[in-house]
Amino acid sequence: MEKPLYPSKVMRITQGYNEGSHQDSFAIDEAGKDTSISPIYAPFTGIIKKIYQNDANEVWLESVDKVQYPDGTIDYMTILFAHANDVSNLFVGKKIIQNEVFYSEGTKGEANGNHCHIECAQGKFTGSGWFKNNLGNWSINNGKKPEDCLWINDEITILNNYNYNFKKIEVEVLEEEPPKEETPKEPKEEPPAEITTAPQEKDDEKPFEETKPQLIFTCPKTDLYGIYLKKDEQLFLKK
Numbered sequence: 001m002e003k004p005l006y007p008s009k010v011m012r013i014t015q016g017y018n019e020g021s022h023q024d025s026f027a028i029d030e031a032g033k034d035t036s037i038s039p040i041y042a043p044f045t046g047i048i049k050k051i052y053q054n055d056a057n058e059v060w061l062e063s064v065d066k067v068q069y070p071d072g073t074i075d076y077m078t079i080l081f082a083h084a085n086d087v088s089n090l091f092v093g094k095k096i097i098q099n100e101v102f103y104s105e106g107t108k109g110e111a112n113g114n115h116c117h118i119e120c121a122q123g124k125f126t127g128s129g130w131f132k133n134n135l136g137n138w139s140i141n142n143g144k145k146p147e148d149c150l151w152i153n154d155e156i157t158i159l160n161n162y163n164y165n166f167k168k169i170e171v172e173v174l175e176e177e178p179p180k181e182e183t184p185k186e187p188k189e190e191p192p193a194e195i196t197t198a199p200q201e202k203d204d205e206k207p208f209e210e211t212k213p214q215l216i217f218t219c220p221k222t223d224l225y226g227i228y229l230k231k232d233e234q235l236f237l238k239k
């Protein structure tokens with residue numbers, strides 16, 4: 001299951017949520033490494049659900065499958081991106097692969113300087129994709145805090161995280177060694193061992209009696225002896 005990644009390789013958030021033009025929303029502005037236009041990477045594998053070119057070239061990307069949120073939620077995710085100057089390469093229904101550059105910063109719409117306006121939402125794309133909030137701005141439906149939706153990893157440089165605590169995807173190191181942990185557990189589990197032995201005894205009762213050693217000969221002294229055995233006949237020696 002995919003973990004949605006922060007969509008810029010350099011995190012430089014210039015406006016947080018619930019402030020200024022982002023009041024009554026969980027929108028953030030991502031400005032990239034500098035004032036130039038930085039690429040925006042797909043946080044997850046998704047489908048373009050809507051493109052709104054009359055304003056800020058807003059694009060809604062909906063995950064193709066449920067994704068793993070940093071806060072533990074497992075659900076679909078939809079993210080709105082805004083301000084790219086050119087979205088002619090995109091169309092509704094286009095599939096975007098996680099980590100693919102599909103969007104970019106820009107100034108389309110009411111943007112001061114190149115950046116990307118990002119709004120995360122839990123669940124699939126719903127209704128028209130957004131609603132007019134208390135400030136009179138359009139905001140994504142079912143919005144959710146970005147740090148509860150997006151992960152960071154070693155490839156992402158943090159210049160300004162706006163004091164949002166983004167959770168990092170830890171590189172999976174093969175230190176778990178589950179076989180070693182499980183192996184010593186088995187001998188410790190004596191009760192199950194006894195349980196498995198008990199029914200075996202029951203099952204083997206009759207055969208065991210049949211093959212039970214019977215005293216035939218007591219060796220009078222240490223020496224070499226010869227004995228004639230028939231096929232499949234078993235010989236038991238008791239000291």
Ligand SMILES: [Zn+2]
Pocket residue numbers: 015022027028029116117118
């Ligand atoms: Zn914004």
